[in-house]
Amino acid sequence: MTQSLEAKSGIDEKAELDSIMKVIDNETKMFFAGNVEGWRSSWSHKDYTSQAWNNEDGTADIANGWDAINKQGSDWIEKYYKNGENVIHPDYKRADINVHFFSDKHAILSWKQYNADKDKKYFRISGESRIMEKETDGWKIVNVTGLWGIEPKISVDSLPANLH
Secondary structure, rough: OOOOOHHHHHOOHHHHHHHHHHHHHHHHHHHHOHHHHHHHHOOOOOOOOEEEEEEEOOOOEEOOOOHHHHHHHHHHHHHHOHHHOOOOOOEEEEEEEEEEEEEOEEEEEEEEEEEEOOOOEEEEEEEEEEEEEEOEEEEEEEEEEEEEEHHHHEEEOOOOOOOO
């Protein structure tokens, strides 16, 4: 029988998860709101960070290392979100959040995310994962993977009740 990391190390996994989710929420909100500085604050600025997502046209955007992520994310925010003038996804909700702590400084999370369209009539569904690392100033994202269109979009009145 294996013990949880909490039992082995004495870390408070619930408190750590709450801290991690604040960082993840900030990253998502700031990205969708077109706030470059707010988005950057959620990320580790290390060379081993990575980011990947797919696009509706079948292409994908992948970046390895903070410099590439910063350029890709900043360019995306400027081009599509017009630095906050064009809010494409004004709301999002999450379900089925799974977390595993590898140590008191490393965790991986995955979930299903419902991303509202501009008019909040439909939600596009994405499968999301994050690898997190605890730095001296708190938890930071070291990997984002977002796979969009994993299910057909659904209308707002069909959203499941268990969303966060």
